[in-house]
Amino acid sequence: MGQNYDAATNVVDNQNLLEELGLSTDSLVQEIGVDDDVDDALRDALDEQLAEPLLDEDEQEVVDAVLLWFREGEDDLTEALMDALTTLEEDGVVWLMTPRPGRDGAVAPVEIQDAATDAGLHVTSSAGVSADWSATRLVHRKSWS
Template sequence: MEQKYDAATNVVDDTSLLDELGLKPDTLIQEIGLDDDVDDDLRDVLEEHLDEPLIDEDEQEVVDVALLWFRDGDDDLTDALMDALTTLDEGGVVWLMTPRSGRDGYVPPVEIQDAAPNAGMHVTSSAGVSANWAATRLVQRKA
């Protein structure tokens, strides 16, 4: 898939990134799993182009998107996905951010495919959004 960042400068292409993630200026995004290893350039682009700041994981506001940063060695992925659903609006999306292959904390795609149905979700697509992080789009299964 075409990557949305310039590996030489590690700069994210703003317009294509927002299109790729299906985000509009009024999208409310809750960020979960924030740590010092996340992609700050990606976070900066999101905050700059959205009318609302990223919402802290401790807030209970209903959101359109959950941006879940997850690494191998974090708690259970199924549990993390289920937690991401607690404030997600009906029809909302979880963007699961995992370290790319070869990076510390890499999560194999098979683990995501296994965890998603256990959390009542399914994988729909992926996006190239960062030099170090892969994005996987998950949605709730229809009842």
């Protein structure tokens, strides 16, 4: 996917952000794992484009997408993904935001793959939406019955 970063914000240009994340203006998005190091420009851009503000992790409303900020050394990634699923629509998406490789807190791709599988999710793609954070798209695995 494209990486058209705005140098002033370090975020993919606002017109393409929702498209890059597969969201629409009426998507309801919840954030989990917000801390001082998250990409505030990305969060602000989402807030500007979405009809509803980003929901915090304490909300119990059913959402279309979850933005899960996770760093190596935090709690178990599988558990964090399972927690992210509690409010997610059945056909919703989890965007796992991890520090880019080489940065403090970076998460190895194999760890993401293993945790996703254990949580019943499938890694489908990535998005270039931040200079400092990797965005990995996770969806429910389809049942083959």
